[in-house]
Amino acid sequence: MEKTSASNFLETIVADDLAAGRVETVVTRFPPEPNGYLHIGHAKSICVNFGLAETFGGRCNLRFDDTNPEKESQEYIDSIQADVRWLGFRWDGEVRFASAYFQQLYDWAVYLVEQGHAYVCDLNAQQAREYRGTLTEAGKNSPYRDRSVAENLDLLARMKAGEFAEGEKVLRARIDMASPNMNMRDPILYRIRKVAHHQTGTDWVIYPTYDFAHGQEDAIEGVTHSVCTLEFEDHRPLYDWFIEHLPIAARPRQYEFGRLNPSYTVTSKRKLKQLVDDAVVSGWDDPRMPTVAGMRRRGYTPAAIRKFCQMIGTTRSDGVVDVAMLEFAIREDLNENAPRAMCVLNPLKVVLTNYPDSQVEDLVAARHPSRPDLGERVLPFTRELYIDADDFREEANKKYKRLVLGKRVRLRNAYVIEAHEAVKDSAGKVVEVHASIIPDTIGNDPADGVKPKGVIQWVSASRGRQATVRLYDRLFDHEAPDKGDRDFLQHVNPDSLRVVERAWIEPSLVQALPEQGFQFEREGYFVADRYDHSEESPVFNRTIGLRDSWAEQGGEGQ
């Protein structure tokens, strides 16, 4: 409709279905199970599903696939909704729950029994596994496979009534124990679970399995294109089987795409939960987590995440996406939109010996080099200030473009200064630098023609503020931390978090609001922490560093 050329195979399919009149309006759904927080992989799925609806003027539902109460909880239901909204997507109507369809699903199960397509099986889990056969050997029919419809109906009703213990009986479809597709070997439709459900309480003691529920949920909601990941491909024949054998008019179709595997990260709910439970990180929303909540706290923006998903495309091949692409997406967004500010992480005091002790000049600087609409801020300039210790050397080669004893450097948005003396402590460590300003160098090069080597950031010692700055890095130091039989916990990067308790920030930063992003010039992009930041005690998280070709080249001249 709005699009003339499809950008991936799913769009091609939808466009064709629309053009051929097979569907009137495209309806998709994002169907998370509320058993964990959403991660970057889900973000891709969200972009794919909501994106398809958006692109073709259709609808997308948010449906909790809550068929297994044991691992689910309200906390996850809340976080998932917040994350989807934060990413900028709006689901159609109210949030849906698979559990709201439990009665309909049960009625359909009864129908299948009546049609002779399902039976109650008494095999326990162990026996069922043995009867199922292997990948290369056909399974054997359950001895309970030929119970009469009447007996099955009675047994199913009694399962529902709670007459049997967990694991004692299950309801299975009667399909083909010799099918080369394991999913078709009389799959389980209902199992007994005597636990309360977060939505239905104790109404049910039998719960439908994913296979028996998903397609029917789609049908109930009028979903036309049920998009999921590749590992469900083998389930499609079963998905279709249920739709075909049930009195259902709707005809949803399942399509699969390759899931996202970013390098240097893990995206399995089990592993992410383990990182949380083992306190490797502070929680699901720890800024190092690849969760949507974690990325949010880290300073990633919805626009960057969506851009990233668009960059990687949607295909049926599954590979590993270089996290550098995600990093590019966030740098691109923040470079364009984040106000600039100055922060000194490793303070070294500089005393400007030719600058009056009582003088304060309110210098004005743009908040962004190419976005005048972002306005300006005031930078108080004083006799004593801080620069980064890494930006000063008593001596260095010509490639070092910072302050060197006897040489000049430009203080960003302020004067050019020249260093005269390095004051050291008893251990010989430089603790203070004495320098002088070159007059009339704000906006001008020195009159004597001796230009400064470089530009460094600074913060007034008397007017600046102290802040806590958290320097985050990749959580894992291995490109594929959980590939094969690797123990991903062995690859947790020991330097994934470094906290700078007393960084100096320019005074304008006290006005920062939680979740507001900045570029601390020459350092990187930072965000005021969503929870811990306040005007009284500022806390910034490093989202991502600036590209640093100097460091990449080994920092020649250090």
Add this chain to the structure above:
RNA sequence: UGGGGUGUCGCCAAGCGGCAAGGCACCAGGUUUUGAUCCUGGCAUUCGGAGGUUCGAAUCCUCCCACCCCAGCCA
């Protein structure tokens, strides 16, 4: 070894019989009061391999190879 998939530059990805888009990364220059940004240029005679069909193949056919998924009463 049964079934289902996938193989195009280091990574992602267009391409659908007419002679290899683009992005990331990387490299080389230029601009720059951020060693950032920005700009310019470079980066697959070759499409998992081998045959075949064709005037012509990454695109069609055959065989082979590699990798991923499936034996939960998880989703």
